[in-house]
Amino acid sequence: MNQRRTSSFAFALVALAAMAAVAVSAAPAEPKPIQLPAETVKLKPSSLPGYVVAQQKCAMCHSADYIAYQPPGMTVAQWTAEMTKMQHLYGAPISDGEVKVLGVYLAATYGDAKSVTAADRALSAEASAPVAKPPAPTGAIDVQALLNANACLGCHAVAQKIVGPAYHDVANKYKADPAGASKIAASIKGGSTGKWGTVPMPPFAQLTDAQIKALAEFVMKQ
Ligand code: HEC
Ligand code: HEC
Numbered sequence: 001m002n003q004r005r006t007s008s009f010a011f012a013l014v015a016l017a018a019m020a021a022v023a024v025s026a027a028p029a030e031p032k033p034i035q036l037p038a039e040t041v042k043l044k045p046s047s048l049p050g051y052v053v054a055q056q057k058c059a060m061c062h063s064a065d066y067i068a069y070q071p072p073g074m075t076v077a078q079w080t081a082e083m084t085k086m087q088h089l090y091g092a093p094i095s096d097g098e099v100k101v102l103g104v105y106l107a108a109t110y111g112d113a114k115s116v117t118a119a120d121r122a123l124s125a126e127a128s129a130p131v132a133k134p135p136a137p138t139g140a141i142d143v144q145a146l147l148n149a150n151a152c153l154g155c156h157a158v159a160q161k162i163v164g165p166a167y168h169d170v171a172n173k174y175k176a177d178p179a180g181a182s183k184i185a186a187s188i189k190g191g192s193t194g195k196w197g198t199v200p201m202p203p204f205a206q207l208t209d210a211q212i213k214a215l216a217e218f219v220m221k222q
Pocket of ligand 1: 054059062086094102106
């Protein structure tokens with residue numbers, strides 16, 4: 001048994017060596033360079049706010065290849081329409097403001113940069129301001145604004161499952177558990193997988209503990 005395995009291993013080695021030899025001798029005089037695709041295709045960097053949004057929101061479903069393979073001359077209007085499609089048809093968790101911001105970034109970096117007007121750039125900076133600006137650390141926490149700014153509602157609704165579970169179902173599952181709120185707070189902060197299905201929730205480690213606590217308490221009341 002052992003010996004057979006050893007000899008078939010030896011045979012495989014010989015076969016490999018033979019294959020390599022053939023490959024070398026059969027190599028054309030002018031070898032064609034082989035371009036392996038990069039493991040992860042990175043988004044083109046930009047100072048536009050849409051770059052940040054795209055980094056956060058596009059990779060969760062597919063690679064940046066999808067963007068690079070679009071026709072090169074797409075205008076702001078065309079890229080914005082593409083983002084509306086991503087939002088409505090495919091359920092990408094992006095807000096209406098982010099659709100515009102992404103359209104400007106994508107047209108400026110991948111499409112027809114000339115179609116991006118100064119007004120577009122200004123609008124893009126303005127639309128992204130509430131997302132970029134951290135909410136005031138003291139005082140009342142605006143849960144609705146947090147839900148919007150972190151795309152929670154792109155994946156969750158109160159009454160029905162979207163990508164993630166309905167908040168009402170989450171509240172029901174944990175209502176009898178005195179540690180329920182802190183358990184779901186940990187899930188929001190660190191991400192979660194396997195509790196409701198196979199689709200994971202990304203972590204929201206950038207939120208403060210107070211913000212996480214407010215979100216968890218909100219969910220528990222649904
Ligand atoms: C919720 C999942 C999801 C997210 C998030 C998402 N997409 Fe897509 N995207 C899809 C699906 C599904 C397709 C179609 C795939 C196919 O046809 O094979 C697609 C296709 C595309 C295409 C190819 C053109 C087309 O219409 O089929 C582009 C370009 C694209 N996405 C860009 C983006 C950008 C930019 C973002 C980030 C803002 C993004 N996507 C976020 C799901 C998503
Ligand atoms: C990209 C989609 C997505 C986004 C964005 C998202 N979630 Fe989730 N969420 C999920 C999925 C999927 C699950 C189920 C994970 C699992 O099975 O463990 C989930 C689970 C949860 C749970 C239940 C956790 C548990 O321990 O049972 C809570 C609470 C929750 N999300 C709140 C939020 C809040 C608040 C936000 C915004 C800060 C948010 N989610 C953003 C997809 C998302």
